[in-house]
Amino acid sequence: MKNFILSIVVVLCAFSFAAFYHYRNENIPANMISIVKNSPKSSVGNSIIPIDKAILKAFFIKYPDFKKYQTDVSALYKNRDYSSIWYDKTGLIEFADLLYSKVNELEEEGLKSSIAYASIIGGIFNSSTANELSQTDTEVLLTTMYVFYVKKVFHGIDVTKTTEIGWFLPRKNISYENLLDSLLTDPELLNKNEKQLFGQYYKLREVLKKYRAIEQSDNWNPIDIDPSIEYYKAYDSSKTIGQIRHRLAVMGDLKQDSKSNIYDEELMAAVINFKKRNGYKANKILSTWQVQRMNIPIKKYISTIMVNMERCRWIDPKLAKVPEYIVINIPAFKLFYRKNGKKLLESNLLVGKAMTETVVFSGSISSVVFSPYWIVPRSIIENEIKQAIFQDQNYLESHEMEWNNGNIIQRPGVKNPMGLVKFMFPNSNDIYLHDTPYKSLFEFDYRAFSHGCINMDKAKELAILILKDDPNWTAERINEAMKGEKQTIYMLKNKIPVYIGYFTAWVNDTGEINFYSDLYQRDDRLAALLFSDDTE
Secondary structure, eight states: HHHHHHHHHHHHHHHHHHHHHHHHHHHHHHHHHHHHSSSSSOOTTTSSSSSOOHHHHHHHHGGGGGGHHHHHHHHHHHHTTTTOEEEEEEEEEEEHHHHHHHHHHHGGGOOOOOOOOEEEEEEEEEHOOOOOOOHHHHHHHHHHHHHHHHHIIOOOOHHHHHHTTOOOSSOOOOOOOHHHHHHHHHHGGGGGTTTTTHHHHHHHHHHHHHHHHHHHHTOOOOOOOTTTEEEETTOOOOOHHHHHHHHHHHHHHSSSSOOOOBBBBHHHHHHHHHHTTTTTTSEEEEEEEHHHHHHHHHHHEEEEEEEHHHHHHSSOGGGGGSSSEEEEETTTTEEEEEEETTEEEEEEEEEEGGOOOOOEEEEEEEEEEEOEEEEHHHHHHIIIIIHHHHTTTHHHTTEEEEETEEEEEEEETTOOOOTTTEOOOOOOOOOOEEEOOOOOGGGGSSOOESSEEEEEEEHHHHHHTTTTTTTTTTTHHHHHHHHHSSOOOEEEEEEEEEEEEEEEEOOTTTOEEEEETTSSSOOOHHHHHHTOOOSO
């Protein structure tokens, strides 16, 4: 009896094992079965594909063009206990195809790069191509492709290079592991991920599509410029005006092209909109040099959009999530003060001229100073004031200046270059945000006149808004403090972040693209870095 029962147990066990093995064979592709059967059991979990340090080292010897990604790829596997990423029990996961599609669409992301070993990687996804890659190579190739894509799209060029070209705003940090987890959970984040990319990036990406479509339409014909005409005024008539009308219709400033050669009211409204988008005074007079701006080749506009998308990659989206902050765009000569998600103030600016560029960096306003003294920077003393004193011994007194412990200070008053209020955010660049007595300079389109400091035309309005929640600082008290008689310092309870950036293309809240002059000739330098190597 015992032998009979034992026989039944043996038969049942054999049947169960056979059923289990048949089930495995039905659900695992044939080309994977031998690996599952023959591979030694991993000591680091239940990875479908065996991965370890030795395998990774051998991979990057075999694919030397990917050596630059070895550290990040190895760290990613280490953090995931060397588990496979791209395989499950049924084969390659669907996300691998989605990522590969995005790698092949880098132009849509404002990039010109292509990945090394593209044909080998392409063979993974092409069913008509004989693919002799091992699953281990396939696995690590896809992980390297992921790191390549993230570096290009989400991170941008290296921090060392951006520092060399004068970008000192803080760069964001990328966690390859956390980002991968979020993408695997929600693949739609490949198309739009505002936790990883500054929102302006996606606005520029949409405009890039529009301008590429214009380029493909071959509808960007040169505008003939008559050198004998300085400007066009209302109801002038010429062939050039008809060409301007067509260009503004293509750009979207004009709803349709009537083909008229007369500078009529409809065209004037379009010109005003064009001027607003390009940093000019909004009037109906159209100068020849503004027409020259319209005549920029479409390829140049596209390049400008692409380099500004690159700048957006460097911005941490969290910077714009703080309750209160100030952002300054140097080429636009503009300051924006935002609080609780709303734009409360927009101010025109004077910024540093080419020889004394305003620096791209961030700081925090710690105090507001009414009727300030001006501590003259050492460079101005050496390069300007000493020569002025040599020529006029009464120079200091006539400018309400005096020596103070080896420095020159200027007393509060209407002659003080700081104006009647300044906003202190301590920094090593000796850059201040302040009022100015030279109000007439704001009438110019080009306003790079300062020694590097940022001069506001609405400094008083900013002070009122910043102190709005303090009942002790009414508008009347602020007016009294700004008489230029006595310096008064107000220490802020909460510091206000200030971000000074450099964007020559910017999409506003209504979705319109704005282009600004490249004051410091930085676009071409960035384009050279961005497009220097087509294959990475």
